[in-house]
Amino acid sequence: MSEKRLLLGDEALALGALHAGLSGVYAYPGTPSTEITEFIQKNTLAKERGVHSRWCTNEKTAMETALGMSYAGKRALVCMKHVGMNVCADPFMNSASTGVNGGLVVLSADDPSMHSSQNEQDSRFYGKFAMVPIFEPSNQQEAYDMMADAFELSEALQLPVLMRFVTRLAHSRAAVTVHEAREENPFNPDKDLSRWVLIPLNARRQYAKLVSLQPRVESSAAESKYNWIENLGTQKHPLGIIAAGIGYNYVKESAPAGIPILKISQYPLPVAKIKALASCCDKILVVEDGQPFVEELVKGILGADYPVIGKLAGRTGDKANTIGRMPLTGELIDGVLPRMGELTPDSVAAALGVKSSSVYSPAKNVAPRPPQLCQGCGHRDVFAALGFIADEFPDSRIFGDIGCYALGFLPPFRALESCVDMGSAITLAKGAADAGMFPVFCVIGDSTFTHSGMTGLLDAVNENSPITVIISDNFTTAMTGGQDSAGLNNYEAICLALGVEREHLHLVVPIPKNMEQIKAIIRKEMMYKGVSVIIPQRECMQTLGRKLRSKKQE
Amino acid sequence: MKLDIKLCGVGGQGILSIATIIAEAATEAGLYLKQAEVHGMSQRGGDVQSDLRLSTELIWSDLIAKGGADMILSMEPMEALRYLPYLAEDGVIVTSSKPFVNISNYPDEAAVLAELDSMPHCVRLDIEGIARDNGLPRSANVVLLGMAAPFIKLIEPQQLRAAVARIFAPKGEAVVAANLKAFDLGHNHSMNQ
Missing domain, CATH: 3.40.50.970 (Thiamin diphosphate (ThDP)-binding fold, Pyr/PP domains)
Structure with a gap:
């Protein structure tokens, strides 16, 4: 049985994880990820099942405890804001070496534009660094659906899976079709003890295993139902688009009909699909929220002669960009999209050469109103x-x-x-x-x-x-x-x-x-x-x- | 058919409650909906805004493009002005006329109101005064929603009113009655304009 529910992106992730048979969420609060754990703490099914949801002291204790739950055979979720990945980088990297037993999903919510953060680091680099699969939902429905697939893939490959989210999805509501809940995994401690003891003797073997798993990691993304090409006809197009995660929505909002689009929501990059798109287009525009992760890799895949534009390249270069609340002159650093700040429907439309523009100029009688400490604090x-x-x-x-x-x-x-x-x-x-x-x-x-x-x-x-x-x-x-x-x-x-x-x-x-x-x-x-x-x-x-x-x- | 609303105000004024009510009514009416909001640090007395998009068709972007908002719905007059670049040519501004001054460089009040009045379609009202005079000091945001109801073309005012009742039902009959009264006060104001 399925039903529709109006959910924040964070809530869709949380419910997706619960319905995938989650036994514990481990997290330290951090905007924009906090509501995931809070949703599980209040959820009736989670209470009935006794799903662990108490806050952890920091992201490192969260990551390690979740790995322990996975060791015992159960499905565990770790949630944090992007900078939390730095705190838990040690256990995260090494969990790729030990591998997992019960499914383990690591959710990192990035904050492009730094709405509530000290930097814009892009968690996808961590996924590539650790050589694990990465999921990047493009909307609330995918956030819900992908949790089940991420746990399945984690158990199939015996690897942790990174899920990358961004503020605008985390804190945006939409209707989501939800399904019945799967049972939790039974208690089933790992029988293979040596893989959890990363002394050099074992660590070398486990790293070799991680390297040898890479073709399967790649094929899981190459065949992913979340990666697809649209409008790839037989004739040659002047421009094709690679749209990652939430970037896909902004592209669909303003792209002219018929333009070929490769939508990416699972990594490593699907190389064959990228080459297929490139072969029927003269140029590729990469639209991704955060740092130019895909853009750099695509340049490597297609070679120096193939024109790829995005945040690094393709600058038309005459206008100052408005990034978040801070006007910056981006003339020297930006590509056809701004290097800094989150994607917006406006910046993507501009990159596509579609006019989206203000009718009314900024008002004269407006002053900034920064946040402040509460009265009485x-x-x-x-x-x-x-x-x-x-x-x-x-x-x-x-x-x-x-x-x-x-x-x-x-x-x-x-x-x-x-x-x-x-x-x-x-x-x-x-x-x-x-x-x-x-x-x-x-x-x-x-x-x-x-x-x-x-x-x-x-x-x-x-x-x-x-x-x-x-x-x-x-x-x-x-x-x-x-x-x-x-x-x-x-x-x-x-x-x-x-x-x-x-x-x-x-x-x-x-x-x-x-x-x-x-x-x-x-x-x-x-x-x-x-x-x-x-x-x-x-x-x-x-x-x-x-x-x-x-x-x-x- | 689509309706894009830029909801804005100051942290703590209750704009997310307005968004919740409209979302409830829109879902009940079978519309597509996306509603992006800001949580975290900016809630602390700073400017807050939420993009609420309603449509009879699938909606892609969570955010409203510049020049695309059919309505600016604001709990505070200067905050309404902040989002003018997002307003569509024939878009309407529905706003409180009572400044919330928690910064030392708040612009001249008369100039703020004059700039609002210079816009082609602006409805403004001292919603806090109306709410207070009617013994509904905590329902100013629902007065504003009532004011906006005639302009939310995809949803009937009665559907919004019913959503107000459903959303406040868990807080008891007295709270529901107070908020329905607040809604009607705002709605009547717009209808009599």
């Missing part, structure tokens, strides 16, 4: 308490981290001076202190601290580095919408266990009436030539508001 009071540092110690720095509090960089605070990657506040501060900076501060959120900050703090403790660490604890992973934080309010105990001295560890409540007390603690601790930790603790206004509202309803 505890981070605001933390930044207020740190306000004197910039004035009194101009050579000092406050290193920041990933989370709502990164907004402390913006006016009115201007209180943060770095935001690089999860956990980096503490380690950047330590490095600057090693170089002679004093006093040195860092601000990190509770969830970011447990994600990747604890190990850096241990480094600092071991060298008794002169840094003042502020763990701004709002009891939740706030920026992604209030998911449970892994530290469970045990930050004091964690810091003590890592070796922070009792007399240099302070818990405070960041409210205006405590401001003088907090400032006094900061002034005292910043002069201490060793590690100090101050933990301002106050619940996130958003999660607090939700709790109060749901109480009121009861």
